[in-house]
Amino acid sequence: MYAGPVQDLIDELGRLPGVGPKSAQRIAFHLLKLPKEEAVRLARAVIEMKERVALCARCFNVAEGQECGICTDPRREHRVLCVVEEPRDVVAVEKTHEFRGRYHVLQGAISPIEGIGPDQLKVRELLARLEPEQISEVILCTNPNIEGEATAMYLARLLAPLGLRVTRIASGLPVGGDLEYADELTLGRALEGRREVGA
């Protein structure tokens, strides 16, 4: 245990994802040694972000203001929704430049073993968008792990009676990855989703 303010900071840092007590201590002492203006810059960045950035009221992506830049962009195709788990997945899909529709960020994935159900995610909010926005296609772009697959199958079942097109991204091999390093499940699915090559 350390003197008041240092221990307070260690406790706060220790609450961050992926930061254990040892790392929290290391970061705290690093900040202690930092010139004051650098530490203040970090503190300001946190405050600034919390004051200016929130979740988009429509898609739950990060947004400056009421709605995010994608939702307010008139050039985006508005009848196609790409459903992702986290805002960072929006960034990943945007980098492909392949998708011109809009997003819906679930803020997580269903995990029955951890007790995370559709109620804790933005599933109701997704359903509420479909009719007013006249959504015709939903692309399920959740992670290719068990929680992501469970979430995609759940949503596919939930959306099935609503008469819109529901697709799931193909789970293939990572480009630049080594076939030898691919796990068997991914490899099996990639083989299943193979295309004709040549004419």
Add this chain to the structure above:
Amino acid sequence: MGLYRERGIVLRTIKLGEADRIVTLVTEGHGKLRAVAKGVRRTKSRFGARVEPLSHVALLCYEGRSLDTITQADALEHFRAVREDLGRLSRGLCLLEVVDSVVQEGDDDPRLYQMLLGALRALSAGEVPLLVPAFFWKLLAQQGFRPSLDACATCGAAGAEALEAFDPGEGGVLCRSCRRGTRITPDAVALLRRILGGDLVGVLAEGASPAGAELEHLATRAIEHHLERRLRAPGLLDPVLSLRREGATAPARGRGS
């Protein structure tokens, strides 16, 4: 430091630090085991996808002071048929949750591994309507909770016909005059007797029945009674049940356009 080989089924994983995971498994030789898988969350990790819940894996581990470390994992079975069907996945995850919450770490009864592996293989091979209730009751029996079925758990009155209620706190079925807890039908008592009395194969070959549904409900209540909390997985992947929990209605409306 001892190096050892193991086979196991992954029950759950939790994030540890930046790139590692703590993996909970049911193994052949070490029973329920927790071990650290290093670097599995990096995209280039060779065995990241193999140490996911529901995977049957062959492991190379070394003993650590508090937790053992998994250094290598090879997939033995993925149970794809379970993963890729919502209903089966939901049941598979129920089995994992129940094993994870009921079995204590260090319980090295080799039957646990055999039971779970057998159950997942059966689920993978086809529809087995009575799998979940049979598994739940077998697990309760393995854990030492084997309900009395031939005589009233309170007064000892014999005669299977007279047994009318089930109370997990009393440890079994109760006669008419002692009854409390949940009502149990003679069909369910008969089915439970077969599950615990050596006719498991016969039971698993049967179709869905009201007695089966009743036993699944009672087993869930019994497990929750012992855990002193609700199970999470049952119903969570059901599109109707899951969103109804907070009183909202599932979208039954059709789209007019």
